[in-house]
Amino acid sequence: MKIKITLNGKETEIVEATAFKVRDKFGKPADIVIVNGFQIDEDCAVKENDILNIIPRGEMPNKEELESMMMARHTPRVHYKVKSGKVAIAGLGGLGSNIAVILARIGVGELLLVDYDVVEPSNLNRQCYNISHLGLPKTQALKMQIEEINPFIKVDIRNVRVTEDNVQELFGGYHIVCEAFDKPDAKAMLVNTLLKQLPDVKIVAASGMAGFESSNLIKTTRPMKNLYVCGDLESGAAIGNGLMAPRVMVCAGHQANMILRLLMEIEEV
């Protein structure tokens, strides 16, 4: 009986009933076999609509194969919604840089990255940049990284300072805007301006993630219909209470997961 599967990114009809038999026909005995995103060591049955990738060991898959393998990691329903998502990130520091990378890994189709700053040595303790990025605009450094992580994402970058006067122009086309600034007045300015000028936009903001208090104090809240706030809501960055990678990344994870939930059309926190 013939069944239809996706083999290395192409729809293929097979008669072989198991993954290793498909490999024997289309590849070599030492090739790696990936079934629906998982590399298998033992042979298994192949069903209609399964996604198989057979790749020679140590070889870089071509773009089509790579996308098919990445897609196989998500259920089709999730992948489609996430891929059609458009998210803007304002501020590419400890929160924004990590959020951008997470959203790239899950395959969010379009990202807008906004920051006016360059990568400095003081950023390396918590932000997603390397020594080789020092001196580069953060927008550019992050776009380069995303291309290495998931080349199927459309990344737009804007190297500007966000003010009340350019919020509408920058974020007008986006349903979800992630507030990831550092300074409290900049956070409040962006949130207030978005709530007023773009009332349909969902905002995922952050407040309170400095120091090394319990991770469990960081949570996702929804104080207003279109405003989500992640953090412990209290712990501001100050002398003796610096920003450190663990809690900043816990908070970034909260924001990224709320964004994923919104992309999946779930509004509850």
Add this chain to the structure above:
Amino acid sequence: MKLNGTYVKLDAPQSLKELLVKQGYNIAAVAVECNGAIIPKSEYESTFVDDSSVIEVVKFVGGG
């Protein structure tokens, strides 16, 4: 009145700005919803709150 879900006794109607300052908020770092409507910063002084108001104040602290 209700402030962030808890009852606060208000002796007399006052401006939103007065209330926020009395409650210890930094005006530059908050977002405020009053009876379901977002209040822009420029209207904190001209918006009055009384005992029946329901107010949500989101406070932003530094760090990102």
